[in-house]
Amino acid sequence: MRLALAQLNPVVGDLRGNAERILAAAHTASAEGATLLLTPELSLWGYPPRDLLLQPARLDLQNTVLDWLVSQLDGRCPLLVGVALPCEDGRAPCLHNGIALVDQRGWRGVARKQLLPSYDVFDERRYFRPGEGPCLLTLAGGERLGLTVCEDLWVEDALQRERLAGPDPIAALVEAKPDVLINLAASPCEIGKPGLRRRLATQAARRLNCPVVYLNQVGGNDELVFDGSSFVVASNGDALLELPPCQEAVQMWDSATPAISAGTAPVDEELLLRTLVLGVRDYARKCGFGKALLGLSGGIDSALVAVIAAAALGPENISTLLMPSPWSSAGSIDDATALAQRLKLTHHTLPIGDLMEGFDAGLRPALTQGPEGVTAENLQSRIRGTLLMAVANQQGQLLLTTGNKSELAVGYCTLYGDMNGGLAVIGDLYKTTVFRLCDWIDSPEAASCRRDLGLPAEGEVVGAAIRTKPPSAELRPDQKDSDSLPDYGQLDPLLRALIQERTPAETLVAAGHDSALVARVQQLLRRAEFKRRQAAPLLKISSQAFGSGWRLPIAAS
Template identity: 50%
Template sequence: MTPPTLSLAIAQLNPTIGDLAGNAQQILTAAQTAASQGVRLLLTPELSLCGYPPRDLLIQPRFIQAMADTLHQLAHDLPPQIAVLVGTIDPNQRSPLGEKPLFNSVALLEQGAIQQIFHKRLLPTYDVFDEDRYFQPGDDINTFAVTLPDGHRVTLGVTICEDLWNDEEFWGKRSYQVNPIADLASQGVDLVLNLSASPYSVGKQAIREAMLRHAALRHQVPILYVNQVGGNDDLIFDGSSVAMNAQGQTVVRALPFQPDLQFLDYDLTLGDVTADPEAIAPQPASHDGEIWSALVLGVQDYARKCGFSRAVIGLSGGIDSALVAAIATAALGADQVLGVLMPSPYSSDHSLADAYALAKNLGIRTETLAIAGLMSAYDDTLEDLFAGTSFGIAEENIQSRIRGNLLMAIANKFGYLLLSTGNKSELAVGYCTLYGDMNGGLAAIADVPKTRVYSLCRWLNSSDDPAVPWRLPQSAAGEIIPDAILTKPPSAELKPDQKDSDSLPDYDTLDDILCRLITRHQSPSDIVTAGHDPGIVNRVVQLVTRAEFKRKQAPPGLKITDRAFGTGWRMPIASRWIATVPTPSSAP
């Protein structure tokens, strides 16, 4: 006799924020496919109907009403033999009494109707999250039951994203008063479900799986975790949905950085989940492989969801523009990428040769626009006003702004997405030109430190990781990024023989200081204790503080670390606080 089972499926979807009809169609298509395979219950991600994060769309009454209408229509359209959990918004009837107006919710759709609504209990208000702005936390322990044809019942507990992230045994502390997973375990549920929209950062999947494993083992209950995939503005969602059995073993892992539909069963005799052994998709073998996949997905989705099919990039012959060009080529296709070379009298011959070699390796089209004449025109116009002054930063920045204007003109004229090429190290210390090289619709590597840029380019030239999508073919020379770009000293080439090292510490030193300061929140004194020179630390701290006005005017940058200069970065511009290391002359 066949043991009783509950057939389940995980729909790892890539919604577009606000595209209610399109997102509903994705859910419907997944449900139809799952129903044809005999699935009884389908899971979709957090806020799968509207996409995450919808931000201030949530304060528009028409948007909330349209979501309700779309949800009811979806319930009507779904196959009658399948139940579907859909992430949605539910109005809070107690908002006139001082509560927040909405709940972040999950709707159970079955037999043409909304059967139950479950509310998110823990609302994150850190980093990129601002859910307390819109939502009221739910109070109820969320459970429901599915009855099988033979009369057996399976009790399931529903949690939403952050509800999973408050295990004091795993983290060593609690961030909230309640632990929804422990509450569900105390109710004796057979299976815990978690519907998430958890943004990507380097190494995060390993943390997620460790946390899920700990929770499954601690409470002796299997856990299904479904995550959103895709890029939404500066945030990238990696998918990598997981099912853990009660022994903390992974039985399902969905594809990373791609939509996916995975199937599994809850076996009532075992009291556990089972799946085909091939349902465990491999993860990228290195952090570089993760980051490459995230950046390509981020550029691809930003372009697609904003209505662009082509990109333009300024090619300097340097490593940053080389990496961005490679990302754009993988995301959009070589025939959709234009590289523009804009040599000045200070541009070296090898930089032009390197840029052409890169374009040949990638198979992208190039245009060359020399800017010497435009520089002369600026010199002539400003001659009287600048009389008696020396060549300096203003003149250097004019070159960058000329290039920025040319790139924006091309983008406007032909409908290209301009990708800016500045890295995180430069953006942190302000080694970039406002309205110049900072121009663009998207900053593709704004959260990638310079040392990681080099690492990614070397990885790109050597990796054949089968778990990484969007790999580029190597050239006949066996490389994607020309070796000359990897080995020459970095330079902005805005004056004769200029090197980045003229203005900045070496990048190994700079990036370590920046990581300690920005990501780990170490004090300058702690950074000195770690082995860095006090003078260099003070200088870097001052540069980071003074560059805030530039970062506020930068294009959105794809987030790949725990601390990016984007949605989650909220520093004042007009501030006198600069925490430096006391020097002997200033010490008390």
């Protein structure tokens, strides 16, 4: 049995285009003698299709497109395609998240997802009804394939954080003794998640005493970025095949000659960088943008976003603005300019001092004085945000915001100012993670990755001057972030515990954290919810991001 693994990057809702991608993979697979082509979960729709599944016309189009695929398979291998299968009784929800076998004789549903996630960013029970197992497909040559869809593999209490209530699709296949277990997935990237997938597949392989093929979607769809990282493991868990992370690929696996073909998994920082680059590239491409704009301040956040944007879209397609105020330090101006030169980005300087004076004069009649304190600081940010939006509108660019997760968590950001934009590139990275990633980017170990991403491979990219300066918004003389916030080394562990682990305050205090600090951070987190609700979409890379999976009320105690 020769299986072709098509690690595809679909466009959500583009059924015709996705079918053409699947057919192109079938051409490649057939030319290499494949028995069967595998494609990811909901490969015909792209994951997640969300309320597109509620459109009757699009569901009708699915049938038309599947019929078209059948007509194009003359002499080519059969396909397993991720589709939305109708339920026979028509009761809502009236669909299954399923797998269709497509060959020259027609197409038919052969498997239905049994465990439907409705946690975090997932909402499958809104659209789908759970299937019933076991799902077993026997090929013309007699090979028996166990079929599962994504979450159906996540049934090991000892390995995963939470196990959905419901059946165990792996246990249901034990008596059937499949020759191979196949898991078609659309699993978004999180740091550490590729290793967890491998452990889950290894456990399933040992339970069923057969190889496991894990095929994952790749590409960015809105806030979610899918890393691919597909693989095959033997019945004892040994790696038989590994597909590259963060890129499309079609690779063959022959069960008769299961030679070891295991590469080296990227370190966390490399996977994080590649994931963010892929997320920006696909968000821009799938939304129709070829160029992007961002504000450079000379600080580490905007520097990291500039590096990611240059790698994602090419430096020739990135423009930057430096908008110094009277409080901007000479060092920050020099650092921003030097970064733009290292990355070969188009760069303009637009001083905002005169605009600040104009706002001061314009507000005096209403305020009986010029704006002061936080009001004056926020005005600077909003002036910059307005300039950025104007340039992006005029030049048809995607405006990238540069705020990090720590700032979003505690509200250390300005609505209609530095929060302006179409995508928050590092909105799921804590400040300490930003520093760690920038240190790695500038290290010799990252040279190969930088070269592969089209970044300068020699010397520093971010630069030591940016990486080592104390964080500052520079909205007043000699301002430091530490004037308003705890040190990020203290703040970020608390935020991670409160946001991702949902750790009670009492537990944190018992673990040694200062009670007053815990209470302060909790209050900041709660009070900033109204800002997060109006923030640009971000790229999710953690187990809990401030995106569609974060559902706290604004008006609450």
